[in-house]
Amino acid sequence: MSAGTAQTPASAPRPNPSSARAHKQLLDEQRDERRRTFRRPQRTVNTTRANRTGLGSRHLGLGISLSGGFFALFLLWRFAVQWDRYPNPLPTLAAWIVLLVATVATLIVVNRLADRMPTWMFLTVLAIGEIVVGLDLAGYGRGDAVDTYPTAAAAVGAFFAILVSVRRGREIVAATLVLGAVIAAGSLTAARDNPQVLVPAILTISLCVFPPLLGVSIVRGFRRMVQRELDLVLVQSTISQPSSAVGMLASEELARIDLDAETLLDDVATGRTALPLSPAKSAAAATLATQLRLHLIEGRRETWLHHALTESEFLGPAVNLDDPAGLAGELSPTQRDALLLAIWLLISDTDGAEPTVSLVFGPLGRTGGHSIGEMLRFPIKMIIEGVPRRRVDPETWQAIRVVGPHIDSVRSGQLHVDIECSIDNPADA
């Protein structure tokens, strides 16, 4: 993927600002390019899809619903308190009854849904919400009753929070904002001549708007975490690969080329394609032959780390690997696991900033005469940009120690970690 792109800023201890900027731009471009071309192997997609139920945040969504329920309880209590002040409390009572029934029904439906709520159902829920708002605002009157505020209408916010796990966040945000605007319009018309009413109105609106908005934000963070974890476990399976192997993408590519060749040859054999071949067809045959040649030799020299990085949506764009001798393949499974985890922790533990990790393997040290049982040694140089030394998690250092003893230093804003790696000599095996 990016052999040789890992620059060694150590040779230029104090890079001038423009070259540093150019370096940064280069890294950004590489990152964008890899992000654009990222593709998961089909097998991975299928495995993940088959197991997706339960990865949704349904359990979390139920918790958010319950949490929002407490705010609804508060509003219900408030409704009971201001019962005597309503000109006519019946519409608001009806609104509460509709809301309770709808909440129970929605909770049941959401827990039965396999994946995502269909749009018509979502719109139905929104419509019920609007009905509740309408009833409540009708009962609340035209503001002639002092000290009464919308209650059931505000509780619709908590009702919408039930949907955070089954619809996109922005849809719920939009619905909530509309709801908030309607209640604001309804209660602020009453507050025109009395600023004292303004604040309880703000309180009502915030009680209405916050549960769904906070729910959306929590679910979004949760989903991001699940995505990252999933990405890690998917590439963690590379650690038990032989020292070099064919990656899943290359394997699928070879199967595809074989299938294309089969189709072409079959077409020729059955006469569907006339002989002699048209220029387009013969060019296709030439391309296939070239691809097939390349794929029959390719892949055997790539190490597990290369596969892990190309198959990872998070690691791939952020890591530059320079391992011409394939030394990563010689690491033991424990060392591989630790190395992968260390990189992952370095990259995932940042908010917003996009760190870059450059890995340089080797060269293999010359230790004079080799005696049986002696370990082979080689250095791994890690250059980390965008993560200050103090923000590196202790667990990361622990993982790096498993790979080998290390020395770390900060040079021109980059964190350098030099790991001295010992492996069993493959020749002794």
Next chain:
Amino acid sequence: MPRIARERDRVLRRSARVTGVTASVTSLAYLAVPGGPGAPVTLLVGALLVLILGCQYVLGQSGALRWVLCIIVLGNAAILVVGSNHRVDVGLTGVEEALIGSLAAGAISCVAPVLVVGPQRQLVLFGAFGVTVASVALVTMSAGASVLPLALTVCGWAALSLGGWWMAQSVPRVLQRVAAIGRAHHAERHASELEAQRRQGARLLHDTVLATLTLLAHSGVGVSPAALRQQSGDDAHLLRQLRLGALPTPSRSGVYTLEPANTSMLGSTLESVKQRFGRMGLEVDWHGSGQVLLPADVLDSFLLALGECLENVRRHSGVTRADVTISDDDTTVRAMVTDAGKGFNLSAVSTERLGFAESVVARLRDVGGTARLFSSPGSGTTVVLEVPK
């Protein structure tokens, strides 16, 4: 697993931060509304709220208990300041009640999610809840105000504690699911590797497919259409078998096998190469011993290189006959491919252009062999291939 706990704590403290910051900003908005507390109180509470915001932000990063304590102390101080400075004749205004409510039920209670895990932290949670309820109760009762702030406080704390506790349960659950997917995917990767090995291992099959594709790439010129169709049909059949998971054994030519074997007899496989080129119009004469045992991978490379040499003869030499002489000694098997064609000037035509370096030299070097090329215009071409036994 420590990582699960880490992820769980991260989700929890992020939730605490987003809740707390939202509530603090709302409280600041109340201060701007007319009819609120007097100017000195507004300034003091505003300053306290800014401090609380800072603590909430840092809490979202570290989750440390000291920031929790800061938020509780600062928040309760703000409540007491608001509650003890009302005008005696009016009691608490609506603004002040709402401000106290949102401070207690949002800005302070945001610490609840980071306190739900572990007995020590749960103790802090109950303590913080008690202190907050006590200060809200104190200021509302002393001012003779409504129970609204107190009810809101209790609801807010209940919502955030329960929500946080629930989240703390959700994270390990989903991470266990993720780990299960990882195990399933491990099996998939293994299967994918076996698949690639099987396909790459079927070298003889791919050699004949490559030869046929190369012919087609030249539009099949120089070969009779019937022979080419026959050859394509055979190869398509082999590829189909490979795709369906079998290790195909060609039945029509019947002479070579693709079953994995540690060593193979050279002679029996040479016959298939001869047949293949025979169909394409190049007579190949074998000389010397074919009864040589070679390791399977060496044999594959050797045959591939030989096939490529013969293909070059067929395409470039202008003759329809080639001689192959096989000889061997203790360490080496040698094949000499000779034609009496037009030959070429070695220095004029780079060997890369013949695909020689890629298809012949590289393949032989993989198994420790060598290839040498001799030619001059008008006197034919000779290639010597050598592989170790």
